Amino acid sequence: MKNLRGMTYEDILQEVTALGAKPYRAEQIFTWIYKRGITGIDAMTDVSKVFRELLKEGFFIGAVDVAAVRRSPDGTVKLATRLEDGLLIESVLIPDADRLTLCVSSQAGCALGCKFCATGMNGFIRNLTLGELTGQVFAAQGLLEEGARITNAVMMGMGEPLLNYDNVIHFTGILTDARGFGLSHNKVTISTAGIIPGIERMAREAGVNLAVSINAATDEVRGRIMPVNNKYPLAGLVGALRAYPLTGRKVITIEYVLLKNVNDSTRDAEGLIKLLKGITCKINIIPLNPFPGARFSRPDDKAVEQFANILRNAGLTALVRFSKGADVQGACGQLAGECPSASHSAC
Ligand code: SF4
Known part of the structure; x- marks a missing residue:
C-alpha cells in the first residue's frame, strides 16, 4: 500500500x-x-x-501522529511527530506580524555535527521520506485556529536538507504548487550548512530561497565549530554563492550564529564583510540559543549589536534574530528530537 x-x-x-x-x-x-x-x-x-x-x-492517506505540543507565550508552537518506526521529529510554528512560518525538519538527527547545535550532538539516524515531510505540514495545520494558514516554510529544522535532496526538492515542489499547499516560491527557504554540490543543484533546479549557515569568516574558526567545513571550505562555498543565480529581488540569506569569544569579535565581523563581497545577501545574526549540554555561550546584547553595526556600517543588511520559542526549546539550534523536553538546528 x-x-x-x-x-x-x-x-x-x-x-x-x-x-x-x-x-x-x-x-x-x-x-x-x-x-x-x-x-x-x-x-x-x-x-x-x-x-x-x-x-x-x-x-x-497516511495519518500523522502528533506526540507532543509545546506552546510558548510568544506564540511559537513546537510539535513533535511520531514516525512509523517510533522516531520523533520536531517542527516549529513561528507567528510574526503578518506571517506564520513553519520550520520543517528534513532528517531524523544530523550527520554534520555542528558544535553549537543540539541536533548535531545526537548523530544521524535517517532521511525523512516525502510523506514524513508533508506530514509535518498536516500536523501543523491541525493545530491552527479557524481561518489561520501557514504562509511561509523554512527547511531549518533537524537535519541537513541538501543531504536529503530529492525528497526535499519534491517537497518544496508540493509546497509551491497551486494545486498543493499553494505557497509562493518567495516564501519557501532551504537552509544548508554549506553542501556545495547541493547548492549547485539548487541553482539549476530549485526556484525557492537559499539560506546558508556560515558562522565564521575563516576556515580555522569555521572548521572548529562546523566539521562540514573540512569537506567544503569557505573559498568553494562563497564561490558557489557568487555563482548562484538570483532573480527579481531575491537575496541569499547568510545565517551567522553568534558565539561568545568564538566568532563575535570586530575582526570576525570585518572578515565576514570581506568574505561576502560580491554576494547579494542579507545576514541574519542569531545569538546562540542555549540548550542542555551546549559548550558555547551567548554574547551579551551589546556585543551582538556592536557586531551587527560593523556589518551595517559596511553597507550590508544585518538583522539580529532574537529567536522566538527559546523557552520551549524550539528556537534555532535547539531541536534534538526529544520533545517535549527538547530540539534544532540549521539556523
Ligand atoms: S546546524 Fe543544521 S547542519 Fe549543523 S548539526 Fe545542526 S541540524 Fe545539522
Missing part, C-alpha cells in the same frame, strides 16, 4: 495511468490530498465510487 501523502503529482499521474484512468484524475487526487487535506479516499467526491474503490486497494 502506498501513502498518497508522500507522492508527487508525477507519481500520482503514473499510478492513475497504470490503473487505466485519464490524466485529469491525477490532478483531482493531488488537489484533494494536499490542497484540501482530506484524510480518507472516500472524501474525493468528484471521483467515481468505482475508481475510489480501486484506489483503496493500493493506496491510503
Whole structure:
C-alpha cells in the first residue's frame, strides 16, 4: 500500500495511468490530498465510487501522529511527530506580524555535527521520506485556529536538507504548487550548512530561497565549530554563492550564529564583510540559543549589536534574530528530537 501523502503529482499521474484512468484524475487526487487535506479516499467526491474503490486497494492517506505540543507565550508552537518506526521529529510554528512560518525538519538527527547545535550532538539516524515531510505540514495545520494558514516554510529544522535532496526538492515542489499547499516560491527557504554540490543543484533546479549557515569568516574558526567545513571550505562555498543565480529581488540569506569569544569579535565581523563581497545577501545574526549540554555561550546584547553595526556600517543588511520559542526549546539550534523536553538546528 502506498501513502498518497508522500507522492508527487508525477507519481500520482503514473499510478492513475497504470490503473487505466485519464490524466485529469491525477490532478483531482493531488488537489484533494494536499490542497484540501482530506484524510480518507472516500472524501474525493468528484471521483467515481468505482475508481475510489480501486484506489483503496493500493493506496491510503497516511495519518500523522502528533506526540507532543509545546506552546510558548510568544506564540511559537513546537510539535513533535511520531514516525512509523517510533522516531520523533520536531517542527516549529513561528507567528510574526503578518506571517506564520513553519520550520520543517528534513532528517531524523544530523550527520554534520555542528558544535553549537543540539541536533548535531545526537548523530544521524535517517532521511525523512516525502510523506514524513508533508506530514509535518498536516500536523501543523491541525493545530491552527479557524481561518489561520501557514504562509511561509523554512527547511531549518533537524537535519541537513541538501543531504536529503530529492525528497526535499519534491517537497518544496508540493509546497509551491497551486494545486498543493499553494505557497509562493518567495516564501519557501532551504537552509544548508554549506553542501556545495547541493547548492549547485539548487541553482539549476530549485526556484525557492537559499539560506546558508556560515558562522565564521575563516576556515580555522569555521572548521572548529562546523566539521562540514573540512569537506567544503569557505573559498568553494562563497564561490558557489557568487555563482548562484538570483532573480527579481531575491537575496541569499547568510545565517551567522553568534558565539561568545568564538566568532563575535570586530575582526570576525570585518572578515565576514570581506568574505561576502560580491554576494547579494542579507545576514541574519542569531545569538546562540542555549540548550542542555551546549559548550558555547551567548554574547551579551551589546556585543551582538556592536557586531551587527560593523556589518551595517559596511553597507550590508544585518538583522539580529532574537529567536522566538527559546523557552520551549524550539528556537534555532535547539531541536534534538526529544520533545517535549527538547530540539534544532540549521539556523
Ligand atoms: S546546524 Fe543544521 S547542519 Fe549543523 S548539526 Fe545542526 S541540524 Fe545539522
